[in-house]
Amino acid sequence: MNSSTLSRSPRTYSPVNALYAHAEQLQAHSLSDLLGCDSSSAQQRASALAFTFGSLHLDVSKQRITPHTLKLLIDWAHSCGVKEKRQALFSGQKVNISERREALHMAARWPKHKTPPKGMEAAATFCQQQQLRLAGMVSRVHEGRWFGATGQAITDVVHIGVGGSDLGPKLISEALADRPSHEKVRVHYVSTMDGAQLLPLMERLNPATTLLVLASKSFTTADTQFNVRTALAWLSEALEIDISTICHHQLVGVSSKPEKMTAFGIPEAHQLVFKDWIGGRFSLWSPIGVSVAMQLGMEQFNALLAGAHAMDQHFLDAPLEENLPTLLALVGAWNCQFLNIPTHAVLPYDGRLKSLSAYLQQLEMESNGKSVGLDGRSVNHATCPIMWGDVGPNAQHAFYQLLHQGGHTVSADFVAVAKRDVVATDEVSRALCAQEQLTLANCLAQSQLFALGDDAIPVSLRGHMAQGYRGNHPNSLLLLQELNPWSIGALLALYEHKVFVQSVLWNLNPFDQPGVELGKQLATSLYEMLAGETLAHNNVKDPSTEQLLCKINEWRQ
Structure with missing residues (x-):
């Protein structure tokens, strides 16, 4: 772009207009051109577009951007006041304007030994008090001191919730319970309003040793209320004990409405509370995560919070040019708004992350899937892309054909895990190591093919296989050193802050969901x-x- 186009006269320069002009110029350059294979400039570009934070590595070099694109995007972020609004978020200002609330989910993972930002002090103290109550409940279950209505110790937990009260805890349970030796107690998740998940549990669980966790911010959601009433009817009928007694012994409530939990018959000692300044889709870190703690133990749950807090601190302190949530947000907004790519695929190459795409669908589309800005005016461009995806190795045998040779352009996040420690015999360990290497090789190959298309075909194979790979699907690769509580906590907090930054860029409220x-x-x-x-x-x-x-x-x- 020439100097006249980028004139920074206060009267003519606009970061958004500069980005539209830059996007139009980049249309003439494919990702194959930008990656440039062996050229030294391509090597420099790739190095400039890779970032590491702790055990998490973000590579955006297969995005249709240059270092100059990144500079323009950073200018845009500054012009929108990302730094100032980031500070407002952490200081407890009422950033949820329509509901006149703060958005302080970060307080739920703020360490007790560390002074919170001014304005977050009371919120952090309240969350820490609830964590103590949660830890006490977890200890009772793990030590065999929580007894059901017939006097038998609890062995299974049925977590009943929907949306944010289900997706986050379920994702963590699946991601971290890859070996039975990790589990302290068995946890089962129920969310669908049709009873399809609940019925099989009623057939195989022991009603005398089953604890229900009713997780509902409002305590009025119909899906959850119907499921818990059916579950209570099952326990009551099977044990021949009245429902009020079952509630007293085998029901835990997690909500922002303690008075409704009491009216329902849940004793105060079995209630966990979080405030309405923690939105449902941001509530994993609050007592909504009690079932995760019961399943995996407080040490694992605290490590999850620590990873998320480390990302909070990075987001709060790091300059925008090195700030992973900001960079991920800017690249996503660039694809959606300026390159007009309508859908975004989330493709984890680890079966333990099978629920990641569903979790991010709610986090991103419920937060920023809006067309009216904070000023009440219509937004004249797409805000959030349609989020979708599946576990990568399965997806390769399903919809990758359309992506590679169909007519649609998508953007994507590939998520991979570099290593996995497994306690097994030498022969089994070698077999698993080979599987991990194959999975990583597939992830890297598909990311490359998404970007390069036909240019990814080696010279030796050209003429011997079908052509017509479209390429030009911009994609990022998020690499975790290993999948543990700290790394997944940091990963999910990264996406949370990405959503917030994009809401600032698009002048939206990401913390309500009137739709x-x-x-x-x-x-x-x-x-x-x-x-x-x-x-x-x-x-x-x-x-x-x-x-x-x-x-x-x-x-x-």
């Missing part, structure tokens, strides 16, 4: 009609829905 409410209200009215309680007079009538209701009623009779 989910109307569907729930319509469903309530239709449920009452299906249950024969009322007519669906609160719903807009349309012939399609009416004929479906008729067919459902016909088949249910």
